[in-house]
Amino acid sequence: MIAQIIFQLFIIIALAPLLSGIMKKVKAFFQIRKGPGVLQPYYDILKLLQKDSVVSTNVSWIFHAAPVVSFVAVLAAGLLIPIYTTQLYLGFAGDLIAVIYLFALARFFTALASLDAGSSFGGMGGSREMFIASLVEPALMLSIFAVALNVGSTNLGFISQTVSGLGFDAMSPYQILAFVALFIIAIAETGRIPVDNPATHLELTMIHEAMILEYSGKQLAIVELGAMIKQLLIFSLLANIFFPWGIATGGAGAAEYVLALLIFLIKIVIIGITMAVVETSTAKWRLFRLPELMSISLMLSFLAIVAVIIVKGG
Amino acid sequence: MVAFYLIGAISSVILNKKDSICSYFSFFSAAAGALIGAIFSISVIFGETFYLTPSQDSYLKFGFFVDKLSAFFILVISISVFAVSIFSTGYVKEYFGKKNIGHLGFLYNIFILSMIFVICANNAIMFLILWELMSIISFFLVVYEHEKPETRKAGFIYIVMTHIGTGFILLSFMIFAGASGSFSFETFNAAGMTMTPLLKDLAFIFAFIGFGAKAGIVPLHIWLPYAHPAAPSNVSALMSGVMIKTAIFMMIRVFFDFLGASGSWWGYVVLAVGTISAILGILYAVVEPDMKRMLAFSSIENIGIILIGLGASMIFFASGKPIISAIAAIAALYHLLNHSVFKGLLFIGAGSILYSTHTKNIEELGGIIKKMPLSAILILIGVLSISAMPPFSGFVSEWLTFQSLLLSFNLNNNFAIIMLSISAAFLALTGALAAYCFLKFFGMVFLALPRSEHARHAKEVNIPMLAGMGIFALLSILLGILPVYVLPVLDRITASFIGTGAFSQSISAGTFGMISIPSSQGISILTPVLLAILLILMLIPAIILLINRKTWQPNYETWGCGQPISTARNEYSANAFSKPVQMWFKSLYRPARETEVTYSSPYLKESFKFESRIEQVFEQYLYNPVVDFVMVKSRKAKLIQTGSIHAYLGYIFGILIILFMFVIAGGS
Numbered sequence: 001m002i003a004q005i006i007f008q009l010f011i012i013i014a015l016a017p018l019l020s021g022i023m024k025k026v027k028a029f030f031q032i033r034k035g036p037g038v039l040q041p042y043y044d045i046l047k048l049l050q051k052d053s054v055v056s057t058n059v060s061w062i063f064h065a066a067p068v069v070s071f072v073a074v075l076a077a078g079l080l081i082p083i084y085t086t087q088l089y090l091g092f093a094g095d096l097i098a099v100i101y102l103f104a105l106a107r108f109f110t111a112l113a114s115l116d117a118g119s120s121f122g123g124m125g126g127s128r129e130m131f132i133a134s135l136v137e138p139a140l141m142l143s144i145f146a147v148a149l150n151v152g153s154t155n156l157g158f159i160s161q162t163v164s165g166l167g168f169d170a171m172s173p174y175q176i177l178a179f180v181a182l183f184i185i186a187i188a189e190t191g192r193i194p195v196d197n198p199a200t201h202l203e204l205t206m207i208h209e210a211m212i213l214e215y216s217g218k219q220l221a222i223v224e225l226g227a228m229i230k231q232l233l234i235f236s237l238l239a240n241i242f243f244p245w246g247i248a249t250g251g252a253g254a255a256e257y258v259l260a261l262l263i264f265l266i267k268i269v270i271i272g273i274t275m276a277v278v279e280t281s282t283a284k285w286r287l288f289r290l291p292e293l294m295s296i297s298l299m300l301s302f303l304a305i306v307a308v309i310i311v312k313g314g
Numbered sequence: 315m316v317a318f319y320l321i322g323a324i325s326s327v328i329l330n331k332k333d334s335i336c337s338y339f340s341f342f343s344a345a346a347g348a349l350i351g352a353i354f355s356i357s358v359i360f361g362e363t364f365y366l367t368p369s370q371d372s373y374l375k376f377g378f379f380v381d382k383l384s385a386f387f388i389l390v391i392s393i394s395v396f397a398v399s400i401f402s403t404g405y406v407k408e409y410f411g412k413k414n415i416g417h418l419g420f421l422y423n424i425f426i427l428s429m430i431f432v433i434c435a436n437n438a439i440m441f442l443i444l445w446e447l448m449s450i451i452s453f454f455l456v457v458y459e460h461e462k463p464e465t466r467k468a469g470f471i472y473i474v475m476t477h478i479g480t481g482f483i484l485l486s487f488m489i490f491a492g493a494s495g496s497f498s499f500e501t502f503n504a505a506g507m508t509m510t511p512l513l514k515d516l517a518f519i520f521a522f523i524g525f526g527a528k529a530g531i532v533p534l535h536i537w538l539p540y541a542h543p544a545a546p547s548n549v550s551a552l553m554s555g556v557m558i559k560t561a562i563f564m565m566i567r568v569f570f571d572f573l574g575a576s577g578s579w580w581g582y583v584v585l586a587v588g589t590i591s592a593i594l595g596i597l598y599a600v601v602e603p604d605m606k607r608m609l610a611f612s613s614i615e616n617i618g619i620i621l622i623g624l625g626a627s628m629i630f631f632a633s634g635k636p637i638i639s640a641i642a643a644i645a646a647l648y649h650l651l652n653h654s655v656f657k658g659l660l661f662i663g664a665g666s667i668l669y670s671t672h673t674k675n676i677e678e679l680g681g682i683i684k685k686m687p688l689s690a691i692l693i694l695i696g697v698l699s700i701s702a703m704p705p706f707s708g709f710v711s712e713w714l715t716f717q718s719l720l721l722s723f724n725l726n727n728n729f730a731i732i733m734l735s736i737s738a739a740f741l742a743l744t745g746a747l748a749a750y751c752f753l754k755f756f757g758m759v760f761l762a763l764p765r766s767e768h769a770r771h772a773k774e775v776n777i778p779m780l781a782g783m784g785i786f787a788l789l790s791i792l793l794g795i796l797p798v799y800v801l802p803v804l805d806r807i808t809a810s811f812i813g814t815g816a817f818s819q820s821i822s823a824g825t826f827g828m829i830s831i832p833s834s835q836g837i838s839i840l841t842p843v844l845l846a847i848l849l850i851l852m853l854i855p856a857i858i859l860l861i862n863r864k865t866w867q868p869n870y871e872t873w874g875c876g877q878p879i880s881t882a883r884n885e886y887s888a889n890a891f892s893k894p895v896q897m898w899f900k901s902l903y904r905p906a907r908e909t910e911v912t913y914s915s916p917y918l919k920e921s922f923k924f925e926s927r928i929e930q931v932f933e934q935y936l937y938n939p940v941v942d943f944v945m946v947k948s949r950k951a952k953l954i955q956t957g958s959i960h961a962y963l964g965y966i967f968g969i970l971i972i973l974f975m976f977v978i979a980g981g982s
Binding site: 137 | 680681683698702703704709728731732735738747754757758760828838856869874885887895897
């Protein structure tokens with residue numbers, strides 16, 4: 001049991017930079033650049049971990065605590081999300097709502113730290129991050145409702161198990177609507193174009209980068225790694241809520257787990273590539289146009305609920 | 315318990331010349347009263363209903379009774395009173411030599427006593443008298459700092475609104491009294507079953523408006539943001555944390571006990587009003603620069619969340635699903651308990667900041683985490699709880715509320731499913747905005763550089779104040795990680811008015827502190843204590859690995875694109891921080907801005923003044939026309955007020971004649 005938990009943690013931490021590297025490579029391909037190798041994020045993090053931090057004289061202990069708390073909150077969320085198996089030993093600790101709120105906890109501390117150094121960049125980033133979080137939340141909750149209404153539970157292991165048990169019958173209008181809604185939310189949550197640009201350092205456009213501007217060295221390493229893990233987790237949410245086929249449901253041997261892990265890897269790489277394509281084919285939107293994007297997502301998830309009612313005959 | 319409050323009240327009057335002795339006497343006896351109150355209420359929750367009927371006279375039958383529901387509210391009051399009283403012994407030092415502590419101590423004790431009596435009243439007339447007493451004493455507490463003009467205005471708005479509320483309560487009770495022929499609550503209970511649907515609907519509407527005015531539902535909320543900030547902080551903690559809950563108590567009493575929650579549309583009304591209050595309350599809180607006003611707006615939001623739970627419970631009950639109804643009611647009561655704890659913490663926290671910096675304007679604070687490190691940690695716990703961050707208390711009750719809204723899928727009612735889903739979406743938005751709002755509060759007040767002299771001279775508050783906050787903070791954590799011990803207690807209470815307990819039939823609290831809520835197909839599980847353990851277990855190695863002595867040494871200034879950032883003027887301001895929300899909800903806020911520029915030469919600006927205001931839409935478009943109308947009419951009515959005693963005697967004579975004619979006409 002302990003071994004499985006630690007293995008899941010290890011998988012999450014180990015795969016997150018790889019996913020990030022692959023997405024950067026895909027983007028470079030579309031921009032007709034060679035781009036850094038897919039392993040570059042690992043090198044970056046290792047390098048940062050060896051460096052000392054430069055810390056502002058204005059900050060308090062919040063600044064030091066925030067990256068650690070955020071990182072730990074994201075990791076804890078990782079234990080509640082099915083990665084390659086639906087048999088989560090700690091799955092009863094929390095459900096999908098708990099995952100959302102753990103991400104919120106991580107965001108809360110990052111945004112708090114952004115205010116600590118007293119720079120306008122940090123404040124701007126924190127303000128925008130919380131703004132986008134408030135935009136996302138209603139749509140997110142409605143799409144959770146659509147999924148939970150279909151399955152009857154908000155615990156992720158259970159959702160994956162049920163949907164994968166249904167086979168391809170699970171592909172119903174409400175699943176597709178809820179998936180598209182959650183995909184739009186995933187763009188916002190992982191800080192991708194058109195919501196945020198992860199590659200920018202321009203004051204008018206950056207959100208996440210502005211919040212963490214004051215960090216350096218080891219602290220920056222865990223902030224970056226935390227962001228990558230969060231991205232991986234959100235993609236696995238998408239993969240294992242809507243397309244859980246191939247996930248190990250327990251009872252089989254090691255071979256099943258290896259296969260499930262491979263399938264998982266393929267799934268998140270496909271989602272990653274899709275995300276990179278979306279990113280290269282759109283331009284960043286103005287901050288105050290984002291409510292439009294989020295109301296699309298909100299409408300879709302609302303339609304998903306209506307569809308469930310209609311299909312299931314209320 | 316009563317004796318202790320009375321001792322507190324009387325001793326503070328007697329000792330009002332000696333400030334410090336007086337404050338110790340009044341507040342410690344209040345704390346002692348609270349302890350006994352807590353023990354008493356727990357004994358009622360686990361035991362029998364308590365009756366006390368001093369007068370058995372058939373005309374004036376009055377008495378007190380404490381059933382499980384009232385015991386729960388006495389418990390909530392006692393918890394808050396205990397912590398706030400301890401806080402007060404330190405906080406009132408602020409007023410030593412300036413104000414009469416005896417008055418404050420007396421009113422404080424009588425105020426608590428009146429709240430407890432309101433909860434226990436067993437007779438409509440006695441209830442109304444006590445309700446008025448509670449309102450008037452709290453009015454005196456609001457205008458305690460009456461030398462400030464805005465405090466007097468706050469007091470005026472409060473007393474007007476609370477009387478409008480009492481008027482509606484009176485109407486509602488008259489309907490019951492008409493049906494039952496008595497003013498005793500026991501007969502109301504029976505009368506509620508036999509009344510015609512129309513009368514029931516009317517009684518429901520009047521009671522909802524009447525108690526809603528006290529609870530602060532939108533659009534009857536306008537007094538809250540005036541009255542709560544004007545009162546001394548310890549009193550505002552009680553008003554916001556506890557007094558507005560007495561209205562919720564009476565709503566449960568009237569809707570479930572008296573009326574049997576039978577109207578199918580009532581639940582939707584409560585749900586809709588709750589949702590609107592939640593979202594509007596937090597939207598005003600986000601942009602509010604005065605921290606006590608912000609907390610008052612956030613109370614409106616939390617009352618909204620409680621009403622969402624209560625409304626859902628009524629919808630389920632009317633659809634014949636008592637077990638789900640009980641789950642929703644448990645969620646509402648849990649949130650009520652949590653809110654009284656974290657809002658008490660935040661209000662006395664705001665009081666501490668005010669005590670130490672003499673300003674409640676968020677824009678003027680900043681950087682005081684270094685001056686007040688302990689207060690900062692305690693207030694951070696309150697902030698995390700109210701923002702519903704796991705594993706703190708707000709998270710559990712919001713999770714329960716979401717789960718109970720999700721259970722709507724057990725109903726065969728599409729309208730209900732859609733309404734409850736929309737409500738859940740708004741609740742999610744409310745939660746996110748609450749995090750936004752309190753992040754701004756904590757970040758702007760405690761972090762970065764001080765923005766004014768006030769903040770620069772802050773110092774840590776005294777031990778009783780920290781202890782008061784500490785009790786609340788500890789409770790916030792315990793309520794967050796150990797709901798497994800709280801839920802069975804709440805279940806006993808909801809079972810007393812819904813009729814069915816949810817435990818063992820549906821919701822259950824199992825090993826490892828697990829809460830599980832089964833639906834028709836699956837089961838949803840949350841184990842807050844395990845979440846907390848997980849977080850702490852992973853925090854320890856992370857801290858050891860990543861934080862060493864060296865990283866704690868600050869060694870460079872904040873990055874400002876090559877320019878040193880040395881003053882607080884470069885910081886992001888609170889207004890700027892909430893600007894995106896202001897832009898998003900432009901149509902609600904209707905921001906008015908004025909800019910004023912003076913030039914010393916055509917090219918050089920000499921000074922620049924910028925002012926921006928948020929309109930209070932409800933005051934502007936709902937209350938002002940009504941007030942204007944009443945003023946115009948009353949000016950016309952002035953015509954008959956000649957001021958001459960002969961004319962008045964004439965009026966009295968005229969009315970007497972008319973009355974006689976009625977009597978004669980009725981007699982024949």
